[in-house]
Amino acid sequence: MHLFTLFLIDAWFAWIPAVGFAMVFNVPRNMLIYCALGGSFAHSLRFLLMTMGIPIEGATFIASGAMGFLGVYWSRKHLVPRPVFTVAAVIPMIPGSLAFSTILGLMELNSSGYSVKLMAIITENGLSTLFTLSALSFGLALPSILIYRGRPIV
Amino acid sequence: MGLSHKKQIKLTRITIKAGQILLQHGAESQLVEQTTQRIGIALGASSIELSVSLDAIVLTSIFGSDCVTTTRRCYDRGINMQMVCDVQRICVMLEKKLLDTDQVSDRLNRLEPYYYNRYLVALMIGLSCSSFSHFFGGDWPVYITSFFASCSAMILRQELAARQHNPFVIFALSAFLATSIASLGVIYDFGEKPQIAIAASVLLLVPGFPFINAISDVLKGHISTGIARWVFATLLTISVSFGIITSLALINVSLGWII
Structure with missing residues (x-):
């Protein structure tokens, strides 16, 4: 029951960034609801997978893959291109903090000199950013790579 | 179906306009390529060949032995999914024969990006x-x-x-x-x-x-x-x-x- 409450809270807080960034990307008004649904679906799915012990890269890959297939369904239904929903929906999962801390670490390395401890943190953060981001985009591209293979979806 | 040289030039202009709008408003290259090719073929070309880079498009329309090539610079105008949706909708309507050449060109020129408050x-x-x-x-x-x-x-x-x-x-x-x-x-x-x-x-x-x-x-x-x-x-x-x-x-x- 406790897990379920956490799951609901996670889903609630995930739709807000999805809609916020969808508005920055000027997604049409009637599609915002799908961005919100997709955002909370993908982020809460990833939360659930991570509590089951799957590492963040794998969980992100599964969640964004699921979002990619959901996006195919919605885009064929409404005749709009897929990035309109999918990109805004996965925005809450982008490892932005890790990316910034990698670059900040590199700047710190430059100003304060090389240290093994700092380099270890930079490498871990950088690799995690790279793999999470690749997993995210690869998951979204799964339908067009595996099923459509170059044919248009809409 | 014949396609005079004048018509082919017009077709090329319409097609590259669509591609330019898509690229300027943050569509991925695959979407730009597919949509321009579909619009060009629906307008009567035998094939559309294009090269997409980050800030320019080069496009050639081929009909029989005639080629028309044109280039457009695409300055980044910010991500705007509403424009991408509109171009896609025009493409689908054209393929279903709901629009003719003049209407497509008219609609593409009238597209205005919508911004939220x-x-x-x-x-x-x-x-x-x-x-x-x-x-x-x-x-x-x-x-x-x-x-x-x-x-x-x-x-x-x-x-x-x-x-x-x-x-x-x-x-x-x-x-x-x-x-x-x-x-x-x-x-x-x-x-x-x-x-x-x-x-x-x-x-x-x-x-x-x-x-x-x-x-x-x-x-x-x-x-x-x-x-x-x-x-x-x-x-x-x-x-x-x-x-x-x-x-x-x-x-x-x-x-x-x-x-």
Whole structure:
């Protein structure tokens, strides 16, 4: 029951960034609801997978893959291109903090000199950013790579 | 079906206009390529060959033994999914024979980007970044700090973007403002872990769309465009970090917790 409450809270807080960034990307008004649904679906799915012990890269890959297939369904239904929903929906999962801390670490390395401890943190953060981001985009591209293979979806 | 030289020129112009709109408003290369080819073929060309790069399109329409080639520069006009939707809709309507050549050209020229009310966007971005602070384990005071920090950063970003500043300058200055406001929370010890607000309030400046477009371009075979987008997004990240580190150095907040 406790897990379920956490799951609901996670889903609630995930739709807000999805809609916020969808508005920055000027997604049409009637599609915002799908961005919100997709955002909370993908982020809460990833939360659930991570509590089951799957590492963040794998969980992100599964969640964004699921979002990619959901996006195919919605885009064929409404005749709009897929990035309109999918990109805004996965925005809450982008490892932005890790990316910034990698670059900040590199700047710190430059100003304060090389240290093994700092380099270890930079490498871990950088690799995690790279793999999470690749997993995210690869998951979204799964339908067009595996099923459509170059044919248009809409 | 015949296609006179004059008509082929017109067709090429319409087709590249559609491609230009798509590329300028942040569509991935695969979508640009597919949509322009579908529009060109629906208008009567035998095939459309195009080369998409980050800031220009070269397009050739082929009909029988006639080729017409044209090039357009595509300056970045900001991500606007509504324009991408509209071009896609025109393409689908054309394929279903609901529009003829003149109507397509007319509609493409009449497309105007729609923008949300900027203060509404700033409000939603403020709420988004405070939601991120919740994901990082912040409490209510941190939520409030990150809301105000990211709201003001978003307003600054819109102001600078309206004045056509360089994107790197915009991102660095907005990061500077967001970090400065969020570090007030650290200075006055507002909430349990006020440092979270600094990490959360700069997240409105993550170049998520360019990063995702970059990887999906590479995956779908547009490797040079993908690399260009990746470099652009990485440089944006570096300029945000530059803004953060300048602000932290000026206000003298320790960096230890971030890295």
